[in-house]
Amino acid sequence: MRKRMIAVAACAALALGGCGRDTGGNSDTAKAVGEGKATGEITVWAMGTEGEKLGEFAKAFTAENPDAKVTVTPVPWDAATQKLTGAIAAKQTPDVSMIGTTMQGGLAKTGALDPTPADLFPKDTYFPGAWDTTVVDGTSYGVPWYVETRGIFYRTDLAAKAGFPDGPKTWADLHAMAAAMKSKAGAKWGLNIQPGKTGSWQSVLPFGWSNGAEITDGRQYTFDTPAMAEALTYYQSFFKEQLAPANLAQGALEPAFVKGEIGAFMSGPWHVGIINEQGGEGTYAVAPMPVGKSSTSFIGGSNIAVFKDAKNRDAAWKFLAWLSKPDVQVKWYQTVSDLPAVQSAWQDPALTGDPMLKVFGEQLKSAKAPPAFPTWDQVAAAFDVEVEKVCVGGADPAAALKAIQQQATAIGTGA
Template identity: 35%
Template sequence: MPNLSRRGALKLTAGMAVLGTLGLTGCGREDGATAAKSSASPIGDSPATGTVTVWAAQGDADVLDKVIKPFKSANPDVTVKFTLIPNADYYTKLQSAVAAGKGPDIAQFFPESQAQFLDPSILQPVPGGLVDPNSFFKSLWDAGVVDGVAYTVPWYAYTYALVYRSDLAKKAGVEAPATWDEMVPFFRALQRAGAKHGLAADIGWDIFNGQDVAMYAWQAGGSLLSSGGKWTLDTPAMIDALKYNASFFTSGVADTATPTFLDAQPYFVSGKTATMITGPWVVGQLDTAAKKDGWTASHVATAPLPAGSSGSVSFSAGGSWGVLADSGNADASWKLVRHIAQPSTQIAQYKAYSSLPAVVSAWDDPAIKGQPLLGAFLTQLKNTRTFPQVSTWQQVATRIGKEMEAVARGTSTAEKAAADIQSYADSLGTGAK
């Protein structure tokens, strides 16, 4: 089921442009080890000096120059230069710069779509002792680890939860669904309470639909890769996931025609839809969509994702940082990355832009802990997995999304779709060396 309020809707699409063009990583894992080996020398505590160039995608990084003022004050002899690039162009421009040997010292990545960069020819290993891997949400740290080597440090985090019209749920006399079986009845109850459709969904959101189906396959007890690095997609769990996701459309609780991406919040506020499966950023945006302060507090609630036969697992996403292999100032670069990973910096980033911390302890800050609608996202972040850290994942995810649409429209069965996905993935392989 596609997310219609995705903050960085073009992140993954942009990443697809570089698939197959970089030196690519070996087979990935869905559940990496928290500990990672590193051959890099430890980074000391002496002040950073020189110039550090940073590339980032527009959005969360827009305020970062202000957020790191304490770092610049504590390191007066360092100059940090930011280049912000539109999301749609970011990975393409970064790949071109890397290939030409003209990349920045530090680059932003996205844990859900960074696999093609996790290679020693592109990124330096994270120095031992730079940060505590256990301080981050596990799946976010694992997303940067390949063959036991960590290449990125998490920055901000998000995952999915249910965001629904609490006023309509109260009117219908229903609680948030806790299991798959309760989902469609919940949506129908919200429709009886006045919503035109129970769920906001865009059936043609291919790569994002694919991510969602993968998430549901985990919930059904499946995996995407075997322990030996082979695709495992033609499985009972994948078939169940395809049927579950398609059921939102075939049951009529979601419309196969609307809403599209930009319609999501206006539809939700107006009651054309009553639920979104989306990220935490939407919580801070609905008052604006409603044109009324306090509307969200009186009309909206959140809940973790309903559980399949194997639980309520979701996927981890967000932002991360890596230092390029040919950085001319690696020492100062890693010191800046270390500063950004501190809880105080991540809290400052949240206050400036509502980017939720990747460091678990930062969620205890009153600025975040006092936001009741964020609790479901914290619960869900503690139960997440990372997508396969292989270079072909985005292509496979896109194919899963297309096959899901065919099942939802009745032009294919879930069984045939799963077989077709497996065949396609096998033809691509994993990009392993």
């Protein structure tokens, strides 16, 4: 899911110990940001495609603020950890940096991020799950920039043959559709979901959340619950009944889906372009996450934040305010296909006119993110290992969750 997912691995190195954090108000910043135009140079670090495109895109900001200059430094995801930690340690940070949502907790704990001026960035402006990724110990650092979520892509022809022409609505529907796609519609596999490989927590947790499970009580991890055990047992059933492949080769999903060998899969909006490019346009639709007790998906994406050591802090916040304008969010989507984190941007025809994007837009309203604990990447890695034992090795889901809980408790939250 593009190189940004490498950000998951960044948290451990960013969880620097012993750094203080000022959680006091920043009303002076809010007042300064709210007055006048931006001036001076604003230095920005951004990763992946965003780093490549933001410099040109920001020319529209400098057109509105002619005495300001935005200098963007593209940073490869695999170098982001070293550059950020080095810059923080040397107190030579840029004014602004893009921050993957799973990096937020570790970075905030260093004390290097400037608290968000609440008066200028009302949290209700953004999708709730996205805003929550900026909050560490009750304080927001930065704002959501763009978002991602997950849904169920399904072949409409195979779904019709399976008896689900409108796709799955509930957990029972998803299981029955996957089974019938294989037995009645000629698919080799009814559904592709991650079998415990790196990042599989992004696929498993939505089922847990949809079943009412919570993986933290705000103070500690809480994986070992009946609701999560029920969700993981349901997830395992697709592998036990050979409805989902346990060892699909990398790159094999898309061509298999286009050929009708895989009837459905769980993924995000970036897959629309990939499937269309491979000849699948017009053969599929996207459904929201099926309902257990709710329909709750995972929310990812990236935040963007200002550093306390910023040389041009007020102008930096003005730049973030500009990036949060609904029309700018839409133009950014049209530039790089990043989905807007600002809810009102989804009222624009550029998004409302696309039925698949509409599904993702609705899903974002209830989507959740993992906790912004500095240790999340370590815990997620342990989670993935145990899930693979469940899906590929047939291990008992309840026992796996006890093992995850033990490891998570030992690792701690880093709070």
